[in-house]
Amino acid sequence: MSEIHKTMTIHLKIWRQKSPNDQGHFIEHTAKNVSEHMSFLELMDVVNQELILKGDDAIEFDHDCREGICGTCSMVINGNPHGPEKATTTCQLHMRKFKDGDHITVEPFRAKAFPVVKDLKVDRTAFDKIITSGGYVSVNTGSAQDANNIPIGKHTADLAFEVAACIGCGACVAACVNGSAALFTSAKVSHMALLPQGQAEREQRVLNMVRTMESLGFGNCSNTGACELSCPKEIPLESIARMNREFYCAEVKERPEKEIGGF
Amino acid sequence: MSLIQSSMGRKLIMGVCGGVWALFVFGHMAGNMLILVGAEAYNKYAHAIVTNKPLLYGTEVALLSTLVFHVIFGVVLTLKNKSAREQKYAMTPNGEKRTSLASRTMIYHGTIILFFIVYHLITFKYGKETFVTYDGVQMRDLHSLVVEVFQQPAYVMGYVVCLMLLGWHLSHGVSSLFQTMGLNHPKHTPCIKMLGKVYAVVVTLGFISQPLYVIMTSF
Ligand code: HEM
Ligand code: FES
Numbered sequence: 474m475s476e477i478h479k480t481m482t483i484h485l486k487i488w489r490q491k492s493p494n495d496q497g498h499f500i501e502h503t504a505k506n507v508s509e510h511m512s513f514l515e516l517m518d519v520v521n522q523e524l525i526l527k528g529d530d531a532i533e534f535d536h537d538c539r540e541g542i543c544g545t546c547s548m549v550i551n552g553n554p555h556g557p558e559k560a561t562t563t564c565q566l567h568m569r570k571f572k573d574g575d576h577i578t579v580e581p582f583r584a585k586a587f588p589v590v591k592d593l594k595v596d597r598t599a600f601d602k603i604i605t606s607g608g609y610v611s612v613n614t615g616s617a618q619d620a621n622n623i624p625i626g627k628h629t630a631d632l633a634f635e636v637a638a639c640i641g642c643g644a645c646v647a648a649c650v651n652g653s654a655a656l657f658t659s660a661k662v663s664h665m666a667l668l669p670q671g672q673a674e675r676e677q678r679v680l681n682m683v684r685t686m687e688s689l690g691f692g693n694c695s696n697t698g699a700c701e702l703s704c705p706k707e708i709p710l711e712s713i714a715r716m717n718r719e720f721y722c723a724e725v726k727e728r729p730e731k732e733i734g735g736f
Numbered sequence: 737m738s739l740i741q742s743s744m745g746r747k748l749i750m751g752v753c754g755g756v757w758a759l760f761v762f763g764h765m766a767g768n769m770l771i772l773v774g775a776e777a778y779n780k781y782a783h784a785i786v787t788n789k790p791l792l793y794g795t796e797v798a799l800l801s802t803l804v805f806h807v808i809f810g811v812v813l814t815l816k817n818k819s820a821r822e823q824k825y826a827m828t829p830n831g832e833k834r835t836s837l838a839s840r841t842m843i844y845h846g847t848i849i850l851f852f853i854v855y856h857l858i859t860f861k862y863g864k865e866t867f868v869t870y871d872g873v874q875m876r877d878l879h880s881l882v883v884e885v886f887q888q889p890a891y892v893m894g895y896v897v898c899l900m901l902l903g904w905h906l907s908h909g910v911s912s913l914f915q916t917m918g919l920n921h922p923k924h925t926p927c928i929k930m931l932g933k934v935y936a937v938v939v940t941l942g943f944i945s946q947p948l949y950v951i952m953t954s955f
Pocket of ligand 2: 535536537538539540541542543544545546562563564565
């Protein structure tokens with residue numbers, strides 16, 4: 474009879490770290506009878522069950538939707554954020570992408586701006602700070618106007634949608650040699666710079682978001698392109714170029730505070 | 737705030753300064769190809785440059801200032817980048833998510849290029865001075881100095897390695913500069929990337945061909 478349900482043995486090397494200030498270390502664990510249909514997070518669940526039965530603490534990792542839309546899951550799997558598959562989050566990565574007997578190293582996203590909370594869990598509040606600094610639009614009060622009053626070309630809508638797909642997982646930062654948040658920030662800047670609703674704050678937004686980004690300990694973009702390759706939503710490098718244009722123009726046009734409205 | 741106060745502004749300045757050098761190395765390579773024509777053409781070309789003081793000093797000031805900015809900001813940005821990840825990974829992106837080695841090692845080939853530039857100036861610009869006279873005009877005989885230097889196999893080997901590193905620097909640098917300046921478009925970027933690599937190869941092969949020509953014609 475043909476084997477419908479293939480199982481495999483996976484040799485894991487997993488990062489464990491008690492607290493942000495703990496040095497951290499790798500533990501080794503061999504997972505047997507791993508179903509090829511499992512997601513990577515389900516493998517971690519099984520590993521945790523085994524650890525708990527042995528009396529150990531479960532390995533902490535972030536997850537929520539488990540369907541690739543919330544951006545909560547993370548982990549660097551064999552050197553790649555979200556694992557080897559392109560356009561895939563860890564929760565959507567299946568064990569059939571690995572082979573029986575494979576050795577897999579699991580680490581947290583590493584960046585100064587993303588301190589490890591525990592084990593594989595990192596604090597991505599820095600992204601929230603970038604969003605807060607500019608991720609909003611002005612909306613008039615009163616009754617909502619007819620949506621069709623704001624014409625948006627199909628191509629523009631598609632471009633904006635492409636960058637709006639960013640789920641803010643932080644894989645771009647994790648993949649970048651410089652720990653740069655340029656791809657994330659550029660997705661947020663682009664999303665609103667492209668749409669009519671974003672025009673009111675367009676210049677102030679890019680200035681605020683870039684300055685906030687630079688103040689949080691992220692590195693700078695050196696155009697290696699690692700972020701684009703690791704992005705589960707395939708946000709293109711083009712959006713970083715757009716952010717660069719937006720930033721330079723806004724920066725040279727920015728007026729000193731006291732001059733605004735004065736003579 | 738001004739552009740120079742932000743890392744992104746500094747990166748733009750360092751990139752544009754690198755671009756000035758990228759244009760210069762092409763011109764320098766193309767002009768020096770006169771070595772294939774002969775001693776007289778080579779020396780007269782050099783003489784025309786050094787006697788045109790506005791051109792000479794203008795170029796020197798432009799090259800020195802752009803190099804200073806490129807190096808200082810290059811080092812400053814790289815240091816900040818290195819500090820953005822204190823705890824290193826056990827493994828780094830690989831497979832389909834791997835990036836080019838050149839793009840991740842700019843500071844290393846850049847530093848070697850810096851030492852090369854200094855050594856290169858000492859060897860040639862500030863090297864031994866002998867003179868020749870063509871059509872009654874006395875000028876520096878750079879050609880004989882270049883031939884003498886290029887006849888040393890050890891020197892040529894080092895020279896070839898440095899120029900290959902320059903080519904490697906340019907293979908990422910040229911197209912990267914377009915991205916830094918905000919010029920990325922699905923219609924043009926594939927072409928820019930390809931031309932950036934071609935540019936790097938042309939500059940490198942052009943420069944390397946000169947000592948190889950000297951070696952091959954001197955036996
Ligand atoms: C003939 C000499 C040189 C040329 C033509 C050149 C050209 C370039 C170009 C075009 C770039 C791309 C800039 C961008 O991405 O916008 C670049 C980047 C870079 N160069 Fe140079 N360069 C030269 C010498 C040097 C030297 C002497 C250093 C020494 C430290 C250096 C260090 C760097 C670094 C670190 C980067 C990347 C910076 C980043 O992306 O953050 N380069 N170079
Ligand atoms: S858990 Fe929501 S994207 Fe992976």
